[in-house]
Amino acid sequence: MSSLSSRPAAVSSDDRTVGELLSVVTSDVQTLFRQEVELAKAEVTQEATKAGKAAGMYGGAGFAGYMVLLFLSLAAVLGLANVIDGGWAALIVAAVWGVIGAVLYQRGRTRMRTVAPKPERTVETMKENAQWARHPTG
Numbered sequence: 001m002s003s004l005s006s007r008p009a010a011v012s013s014d015d016r017t018v019g020e021l022l023s024v025v026t027s028d029v030q031t032l033f034r035q036e037v038e039l040a041k042a043e044v045t046q047e048a049t050k051a052g053k054a055a056g057m058y059g060g061a062g063f064a065g066y067m068v069l070l071f072l073s074l075a076a077v078l079g080l081a082n083v084i085d086g087g088w089a090a091l092i093v094a095a096v097w098g099v100i101g102a103v104l105y106q107r108g109r110t111r112m113r114t115v116a117p118k119p120e121r122t123v124e125t126m127k128e129n130a131q132w133a134r135h136p137t138g
Contacts, residue, residue, distance in 0.1 A: 073097065 016024075073093050080089030 077089045077093050080092060
């Protein structure tokens with residue numbers, strides 16, 4: 001019998017080729033990347049849940065504030081109605097709210113123009129990661 005038949009069927013880790021090692025490393029990197037993505041998804045889901053609950057509380061507070069402003073406006077109308085006609089009192093309070101609304105609209109519009117819809121830093125780092133993945137030694 002030849003010496004080849006007595007050789008073990010499994011290749012030891014010392015006898016692996018560079019290609020096999022690269023394949024193992026690539027597989028490990030892919031697994032690590034998938035695990036990192038799953039961890040990120042879990043974290044985002046958890047944080048989104050907390051943010052949703054907080055947003056609900058903000059919504060409730062906003063509604064309560066709206067009700068306060070409504071009744072304060074009603075009180076202002078009734079107070080002015082003691083001095084001038086009720087229709088004019090309601091018109092004056094409505095005009096004040098119209099001015100406040102116009103100012104808030106303008107400020108919101110100005111701020112909205114500064115919002116960047118694309119996450120620039122994330123896009124840049126993803127491009128750098130992709131470039132590094134293509135040329136890890138360069």
